[in-house]
Amino acid sequence: MVTKQFSGSPEDADLRRADSLAREIFSDVANKWALLIIEALGEGTLRFSELRGEVEGISHKMLTQNLRMLERYGLVERCVHPTVPPRVEYTLTEPGQGLRRTVHVMCDWTHEHIGHIEASRRTFDAS
Amino acid sequence: MVTKQFSGSPEDADLRRADSLAREIFSDVANKWALLIIEALGEGTLRFSELRGEVEGISHKMLTQNLRMLERYGLVERCVHPTVPPRVEYTLTEPGQGLRRTVHVMCDWTHEHIGHIEASRRTFDAS
């Protein structure tokens, strides 16, 4: 990922570290559940249980796990209302919104290529 | 994902099917290895072993598995040279290039937000 050639020079150490950090972040964020959660949140605010309904097929555990990660990365904000029963709301932060826009582009790409992919799969499976 | 409200009308059945298909495709494609492979391929052609070198940390097995999936989806082309030793080259197809452009946007987003994320992680971990 944008991995240029590094010389041994000391100022390249920063570049190398930034690059490996970028890879780490990308690896965490670029998984289907995280991206689907971000897409589901959109511009609004959703409760834990609402999110669970929106993100089709996600397990309780994966939802909490990914929400924690996204919160830790400062991409979603977690707001706990100390009521009974508890009410926890999740919202995308500004950086989260930025990521969401890129996810949206991917969703558009997916919809545009459903036909091609379906056809390709069929011919592939036939052989 | 773009999940509108569906009525029970028969023409909505197509929409619903397209939507679930889109989710399936998205779930397959939106995993870190597939996206990193696509990013690594870029506009060029790489051999299996070269790809293995480019995509840091990927296992032999995951590479073959994801390449198969991408080939099945018509996103990468697989070219086998019947030589000894064998030489297998992978290239992005036109739709694959389209996806690559969206991946690139995500990579850019990642690099732009390294600072914010790193800072956010630190404060999160401190509590």
Added chain:
DNA sequence: CCGGATCCCAATAGATACTG
């Protein structure tokens, strides 16, 4: 030799039950 298939073991995800 290179790319891929297979087997085994560790790691991760899902289901379910339990707590505040």
Added chain:
DNA sequence: CAGTATCTATTGGGATCCGG
């Protein structure tokens, strides 16, 4: 209701073998 813990099922990594 939201989150944690536990147990089981599935998946991924690593070593090894095979076919060209």
